[in-house]
Amino acid sequence: MKNSQHRHRQLPPTEGRTAHDQRETASGASPLRVVPTAHSATGDDAVPAWVKRRVLLLNATFEPLTALPMRRAVVLLVCGKADVVHDDPEGPFIRSADYSVQVPSVIRLRTFVRVPYRARVPMTRAALMHRDRFRCAYCGSKAETVDHVVPRSRGGGHSWENCVACCASCNHRKADKLLSEIGWTLRAQLVPPKGPHWRLLATTKELDPSWLAYLGEGAA
Secondary structure (H helix, E strand, O other), rough: OHHHOOOOOOOOOOOOHHHHHHHHHHOOOOOEEEEOOOOOOOOOOOOOHHHEEEEEEOOOOOEEEEEHHHHHHHHOOOOOOOEEEEOOOOOEEEEEOOOOOOOOOEEEEOOOOOOOOOOOOOOOOHHHHHHHOOOOOOOOEEEOOEEEEEOOOHHHOOOOOOEEOHHHHHHHHHHHOOOHHHHHOOOOOOOOOOOOHHHOOOOOOOOOOHHHHHHOOOOO
C-alpha cells in the first residue's frame, strides 16, 4: 500500500476549541458559534434550550423525514442542500466569521432522498402516546404510562393492538385484570398507525407546533 500518497498534515490542537470546531477549521470552514436568545435557558443550572432544539427535515416532496439537531440543520442550509420552509422569529442565531443564520423550525431538502419502505411502524412509547393523543384509553384523562390491555402475565403481547396510553390511576386500578372482569371498555379501537410521518413520531415526544401542518393527521 502506498501510504505516502494519503498522508495528511496534522494540525496542532488549539486551546479553548472543541474537536468539532478544529475539524471545521481544518476543512477551511469557519467554526460555528451559537448566539443564545433571551429564552435559551430557564435558569442558571438549566440546560440551554438550544442544546435540545430540533429542526424538522422534509424530503423534497415535503414528506417528513426526521428531527435534526440544530447544528446539522444549519450545515444543510449553508451548504445549499436544503431551504427554509418555516422560519422561527424566536430561534437562536448561529454565527461564524463569514455568515449569520437564524435557526428555522422546518427545512426541506433540495434533492429527493429515497426512504426504505417499512410495512409496519415500530411501536415506541412516544409513538403510542401520539396515537392515543396523550389521553388515557380508559378514562380520557392525561396519560402518564403505558398499559397492556391483556396483561403480559396473562399472555398479552407488546403490540399496537394490545398497548394503550394510560393514566397512573387507571393503571393502578386495572392491575393485571382483564377489561371484562372489571367492566371497562376502550375509548377507541386499537390499530397500528399508518403514514410516513410516524417515522418521526416514533422517536419524538415533544413537537414544535409549527411542525403539525407538515406531519398530517394523527400528529396533533
